[in-house]
Structure formats: structure tokens, C-alpha cells
Amino acid sequence: MTAVFITLGVILALFLLHVLLLTTRRRRREAEAFMEFPYAHRGLHDKSTPENSLAAFLRAVEMGYGIELDVQLSADGEVMVFHDESLLRMTGCDASLYSKTREELSALSLGESEEKIPTFREVLALVDGRVPLLVEIKSEHAVLEVCRKTAELLDGYTGAYMIESFHPLAVNWFRKNRPSVVRGQLSATLFRHGKRIFSMFVVENLLLNFLARPDFVAFDYHHKNSYSFALCRFFHRPYTVSWTVKDADGLQKSGHFDGVIFEDLTKDELAPAGRLPSAK
Numbered sequence: 644m645t646a647v648f649i650t651l652g653v654i655l656a657l658f659l660l661h662v663l664l665l666t667t668r669r670r671r672r673e674a675e676a677f678m679e680f681p682y683a684h685r686g687l688h689d690k691s692t693p694e695n696s697l698a699a700f701l702r703a704v705e706m707g708y709g710i711e712l713d714v715q716l717s718a719d720g721e722v723m724v725f726h727d728e729s730l731l732r733m734t735g736c737d738a739s740l741y742s743k744t745r746e747e748l749s750a751l752s753l754g755e756s757e758e759k760i761p762t763f764r765e766v767l768a769l770v771d772g773r774v775p776l777l778v779e780i781k782s783e784h785a786v787l788e789v790c791r792k793t794a795e796l797l798d799g800y801t802g803a804y805m806i807e808s809f810h811p812l813a814v815n816w817f818r819k820n821r822p823s824v825v826r827g828q829l830s831a832t833l834f835r836h837g838k839r840i841f842s843m844f845v846v847e848n849l850l851l852n853f854l855a856r857p858d859f860v861a862f863d864y865h866h867k868n869s870y871s872f873a874l875c876r877f878f879h880r881p882y883t884v885s886w887t888v889k890d891a892d893g894l895q896k897s898g899h900f901d902g903v904i905f906e907d908l909t910k911d912e913l914a915p916a917g918r919l920p921s922a923k
Contacts, residue, residue, distance in 0.1 A: 665849050665874055667881035668818075668856040674825050674882045677805055678859075678902040679920045680709035681913050682777045684887045685726060688906075693733065693753035695724050697761050697769055704773050707920075711886075711904050714763050714793050715781040721745040722763035722792050728783040734760070741784040763796055772802025777904070779829065782810035790816040797824075807861055809833075811851035818856050827884065828855055830872065831863035849875055861886055861904070864897040894918070 686692075686699025687706060693699065695712055703710045713726040718741060730736040730743070734751040740760075748760045761769075770776060778797075780789050790813050797804060807827035808814050817826045833843040845851060848871040849860065862872050864885035876883060885897035886904040894916040897903060903918050913919050 661871070662874060662878050664851075664853050665871060665879060666853045666856065667860070667875065667879045668858050669880075673823075674805075674858045677709070677775055677777075677803070677825060678882055678884075680775055680902075681908075681918045682709040682711040682775075682884075682902070682904045684711050684904050684906045686710055686712065691756065693756050693758050695726055695733075695761070696753050696756070696758035697765060698756070698758055700761075700766055700769055704770055706910070707774060709775045709777060710770065711777040711779065712766065713779045713781050714789060715783065716741055716785055716789050716792065717745045717748055718742055719744040720788075720792065722789070722796060723748060724761045724763055724766050726781075728781075739784070763793065767796060767800050767802075770802060772800070774802075776802065776804040777827075778804055778806045780806060780808035780810065780813040782808060782813060786810050786813050787816055789813070790820075794821050794824075805859075807859075809846055811846065811855045814855035814857055815851070818854075825858045826855070827859040827861050828852060828857040829861045829886075832866045832869060847871070852879075858882060859884055859902070861902075862900075864888060864893065864900060867897070867899075 683703040685694035686696065687702035687708060688694040688699040692702060700710055712724050714722050714724055717723050723740060725740050728739055730738055730740055733753050736751055751760060780793060805825040805827060806817055807829050809829045814826050814828050817824050828849060830846055830849055833847045859882035860875060861884040882901045884902035884904060885900035888894055888897050888903050888905045889907050891912055910919065
């Protein structure tokens with residue numbers, strides 16, 4: 644009988660430790676206003692308007708959508724707006740973005756368009772505070788340097804913005820160095836994809852939340868019933884953002900998330916789902 648109680652005690656202790664590791668920051672007032680907007684994933688792009696381009700960002704601004712975008716560093720330390728580690732898919736150049744200078748990157752076209760890879764400076768000047776930004780810190784290369792340089796550019800920006808990253812240390816960098824900035828932890832069922840197994844397990848299960856203390860958790864809505872994510876929502880009640888919703892079925896399934904990152908949806912689809920400011 645004693646062994647049973649010891650076993651139950653150990654299980655309870657591990658459960659409570661797990662819950663503690665999932666701790667988030669209780670700043671609901673600061674994050675609330677951002678949840679009013681749907682965020683166009685890499686801008687409002689389509690076949691003729693490439694993702695993470697100035698044209699895609701301008702379209703999102705004109706529609707009144709928030710903008711989700713990705714930042715990483717060029718070889719000469721410029722903050723560039725681009726998603727993939729490799730340039731191949733979007734430009735046809737078989738190299739990493741961080742192996743090329745800003746000047747070299749400016750010579751590449753996005754897809755079949757005349758759009759170029761923009762700098763973060765250019766995007767900030769274009770948006771100019773007209774809609775909120777959701778800035779994802781990419782974690783493939785020099786992640787803390789990306790944090791520092793991105794923060795320095797945002798220090799001079801008067802518009803509304805949040806940051807997010809899959810890398811808990813990037814989220815923690817903002818906790819320590821820009822504590823007033825609303826920050827989010829990105830996650831999904833990454834562990835099942837098999838690469839960098841331990842780090843993916845940690846990110847998927849939000850095990851460094853206690854260190855990064857995110858204001859919101861952005862989670863792949865397909866896996867919204869993930870055990871750790873469910874525990875985090877129940878015990879710590881952070882804001883939650885669903886990504887990336889691409890159809891009406893996805894809108895319905897992500898209905899219990901506070902915010903949404905979307906692609907290929909119209910206002911006629913977003914409004915009935917309560918995903919526009921005027922619909923809330």
C-alpha cells in the first residue's frame with residue numbers, strides 16, 4: 644500500500660511540475676487589442692502577389708488586416724523579411740538567405756513577379772502603423788542577433804506590434820530586454836517530424852514557457868487538443884492564436900482561439916466567424 648501512495652505522489656509531483664513549466668504571463672489587457680484583428684499570413688498574397696512582399700503587405704493594409712511576417716538576417720546583418728531558410732522555393736536561388744548580402748538579395752525576384760525581398764525597414768515604412776504587425780523571429784541562424792536588430796528597428800516604430808517565435812530563447816530575449824512588448828510562443832506537433840528531436844519535443848510541449856513567459860501561444864489549430872497546450876490553456880489562460888487557417892472548416896475548428904492567422908479567406912468568410920474588429 645505504501646508503494647501505491649509513493650507512486651501516486653510521484654505522479655502528482657510530476658504533473659504539478661509540468662503545469663508549472665507551462666506558466667505564461669498574465670497581461671491580458673496589453674494583448675487584448677491585438678486579438679481583435681485577423682492576421683494575414685505573410686501578407687495578403689496569392690498567385691500573382693508573392694508572400695512576404697511589399698505588394699502583399701500593402702494589400703493587407705488596404706483591407707484593414709493585421710500582418711504576420713518573418714524576419715531573419717542577411718550576411719551583412721540587415722533584417723530581411725523572408726520565411727524560408729533557403730531562397731530556392733521563392734527565388735530559384737539554391738542558397739540560404741543568411742549567406743547573401745542585402746545587395747545580393749535585392750537582385751532576386753520573388754516567384755514570377757517583379758517583387759523583391761524587402762528589408763524590415765521598408766516594411767515598417769510602408770505599413771506606418773496603419774495595421775498591427777505580428778513579427779515572427781526566425782530561429783535558423785543567429786537568433787539572438789535577429790532579436791536585437793529587430794528590436795532596435797521597432798524601438799523607432801510608432802505602430803502596434805507583437806513578436807513571436809518557435810525559439811523559446813527568442814521569446815525570452817524580449818522578456819529580458821523589451822519586457823513591455825507583447826510576445827508569443829509558436830508551437831505545433833513538431834516532435835513528430837523527427838528533426839532535432841529533443842528541441843522539437845521541448846517546443847511542442849511548451850516546456851520553456853516558465854522561462855519565456857509568453858503573453859499568448861500561437862498553435863497549429865489542427866492539433867489544438869495537444870496535451871500540453873490543453874493544460875496551458877486550462878491552468879494559465881494565455882491568449883491563443885490559431886495558425887494557419889485557410890478555409891471555412893478551419894475557421895470553425897479554430898473558433899475557440901482568441902486570434903487567427905489566415906490565408907485565402909475573404910471578409911465575407913471572416914466576418915460571420917467573428918474575426919473582424921467590427922464583428923466582435
